[in-house]
Amino acid sequence: xxxxxxxxxxxxxxxxxxxxxxxxxxxxxxxxxxxxxxxxxxxxxxxxxxxxxxxxxxxxxxxxxxxxxxxxxxxxxxxxxxxxxxxxxxxxxxxxxxxxxxxxxxxxxxxxxxxxxxxxxxxxxxxxxxxxxxxxxxxxxxxxxxxxxxxxxxxxxxxxxxxxxxxxxxxxxxxxxxxxxxxxxxxxxxxxxxxxxxxxxxxxxxxxxxxxxxxxxxxxxxxxxxxxxxxxxxxxxxxxxxxxxxxxxxxxxxxxxxxxxxxxxxxxxxxxxxxxxxxxxxxxxxxxxxxxxxxxxxxxxxxxxxxxxxxxxxxxxxxxxxxxxxxxxxxxxxxxxxxxxxxxxxxxxxxxxxxxxxxxxxxxxxxxxxxxxxxxxxxxxxxxxxxxxxxxxxxxxxxxxxxxxxxxxxxxxxxxxxxxxxxxxxxxxxxxxxxxxxxxxxxxxxxxxxxxxxxxxxxxxxxxxxxxxxxxxxxxxxxxxxxxxxxxxxxxxxxxxxx
Numbered sequence: 001x002x003x004x005x006x007x008x009x010x011x012x013x014x015x016x017x018x019x020x021x022x023x024x025x026x027x028x029x030x031x032x033x034x035x036x037x038x039x040x041x042x043x044x045x046x047x048x049x050x051x052x053x054x055x056x057x058x059x060x061x062x063x064x065x066x067x068x069x070x071x072x073x074x075x076x077x078x079x080x081x082x083x084x085x086x087x088x089x090x091x092x093x094x095x096x097x098x099x100x101x102x103x104x105x106x107x108x109x110x111x112x113x114x115x116x117x118x119x120x121x122x123x124x125x126x127x128x129x130x131x132x133x134x135x136x137x138x139x140x141x142x143x144x145x146x147x148x149x150x151x152x153x154x155x156x157x158x159x160x161x162x163x164x165x166x167x168x169x170x171x172x173x174x175x176x177x178x179x180x181x182x183x184x185x186x187x188x189x190x191x192x193x194x195x196x197x198x199x200x201x202x203x204x205x206x207x208x209x210x211x212x213x214x215x216x217x218x219x220x221x222x223x224x225x226x227x228x229x230x231x232x233x234x235x236x237x238x239x240x241x242x243x244x245x246x247x248x249x250x251x252x253x254x255x256x257x258x259x260x261x262x263x264x265x266x267x268x269x270x271x272x273x274x275x276x277x278x279x280x281x282x283x284x285x286x287x288x289x290x291x292x293x294x295x296x297x298x299x300x301x302x303x304x305x306x307x308x309x310x311x312x313x314x315x316x317x318x319x320x321x322x323x324x325x326x327x328x329x330x331x332x333x334x335x336x337x338x339x340x341x342x343x344x345x346x347x348x349x350x351x352x353x354x355x356x357x358x359x360x361x362x363x364x365x366x367x368x369x370x371x372x373x374x375x376x377x378x379x380x381x382x383x384x385x386x387x388x389x390x391x392x393x394x395x396x397x398x399x400x401x402x403x404x405x406x407x408x409x410x411x412x413x414x415x416x417x418x419x420x421x422x423x424x425x426x427x428x429x430x431x432x433x434x435x436x437x438x439x440x441x442x443x444x445x446x447x448x449x450x451x452x453x454x455x456x457x458x459x460x461x462x463x464x465x466x467x468x469x470x471x472x473x474x475x476x477x478x479x480x481x482x483x484x485x486x487x488x489x490x491x492x493x494x495x496x497x498x499x
Contacts, residue, residue: 023361065365172431212418327437
């Protein structure tokens with residue numbers, strides 16, 4: 001009953017007129033971001049970070065969260081109608097969603113995507129509501145050795161699961177760790193790697209780094225690689241799936257929701273990986289796998305459910321352990337820090353209104369998205385007529401003004417431009433920027449925990465294996481590392497790996 005009472009308390013925060021307005025703005029803006037190909041929630045939240053300075057913390061996090069899960073809803077629209085994913089997690093939806101649209105079943109595809117997203121989002125929130133409190137109470141007992149081990153596991157998963165080459169992922173993560181070392185030593189306070197630049201004495205500003213790597217870089221890259229798809233139709237009928245459609249898709253929604261929930265909790269997992277796995281599972285267990293890619297409704301229901309469930313469950317490690325599971329959660333981590341809120345096990349007791357208010361707002365936001373997305377899908381489709389050549393310069397100008405407003409420093413403008421160019425080059429050469437940002441966040445946590453552990457043990461490394469939880473986590477790290485090395489060597493030798 002305590003959890004139920006706390007959720008009710010959260011609804012009293014979420015239903016505050018100001019917070020409710022920001023929740024509505026967040027889900028609408030998130031849907032628009034998802035519909036417009038190219039920008040995505042990570043870049044959008046990065047660009048909006050400076051704006052959260054002037055917004056109350058509850059409203060700011062509620063709005064940013066709404067943008068994240070709202071983009072999961074909106075991304076399916078362009079995937080189905082244009083064969084262009086509006087958001088990275090909706091790539092898999094293109095496979096069968098566009099084929100359904102070509103067969104005159106665009107309404108059914110959009111309908112099952114919205115319903116599956118709602119069901120999955122609700123499942124994730126129920127899990128978040130009932131898993132987060134006990135996990136936070138366990139995490140309170142964690143010491144520096146446990147947090148060091150978790151951070152190491154997070155870095156390994158981030159580097160290997162974030163898509164593309166695992167080697168490139170680890171290189172990107174290593175770059176993030178080096179960038180995190182700039183500034184003051186966390187234990188002794190001495191300066192390091194500041195190269196005589198006074199502005200670097202306090203370290204790199206996370207907002208400027210993130211806005212550059214994701215916001216500016218994405219805008220430049222998408223401007224260069226703008227794609228156009230053939231819109232199937234803007235007049236949609238039959239948005240509610242038939243009984244036959246629902247019979248075929250219902251278990252795909254359930255499986256996608258469960259897969260997304262589990263994958264979303266893992267560092268480096270997130271919506272993209274979960275949607276790929278959910279689609280692969282449905283194709284593997286299908287009686288007729290040849291239907292997939294030809295307009296199978298399960299091929300829409302499973303990935304859309306998975307990416308929305310992952311969006312909700314990714315809040316669990318952030319709010320309970322203070323560990324961001326993906327690049328979007330890294331932005332949320334930064335937004336919380338901007339308001340003086342330290343994510344982690346004590347957040348539940350120190351900021352219960354914010355903790356439960358955000359969770360309650362996500363229940364409300366999911367209902368708002370279901371109400372808005374189906375009737376207004378035709379309106380959102382009209383946004384596709386906006387020219388990217390107009391949107392891109394405006395977005396860059398807003399980001400430069402925003403990053404300047406953080407410290408009223410022109411140095412931050414140079415930082416965002418530098419990382420904008422770096423992020424663009426990383427995209428060009430297929431290096432994922434996500435591991436770099438996550439490593440930048442996890443690096444200080446890992447370093448501080450490591451050095452505190454050695455101080456506790458008088459310099460003995462045995463402390464990491466003497467404590468049971470730390471030992472189990474490090475054992476998992478060793479197993480995952482061994483599996484990754486084996487798969488890499490086997491791939492180079494052309495061996496067939498077991499699936």
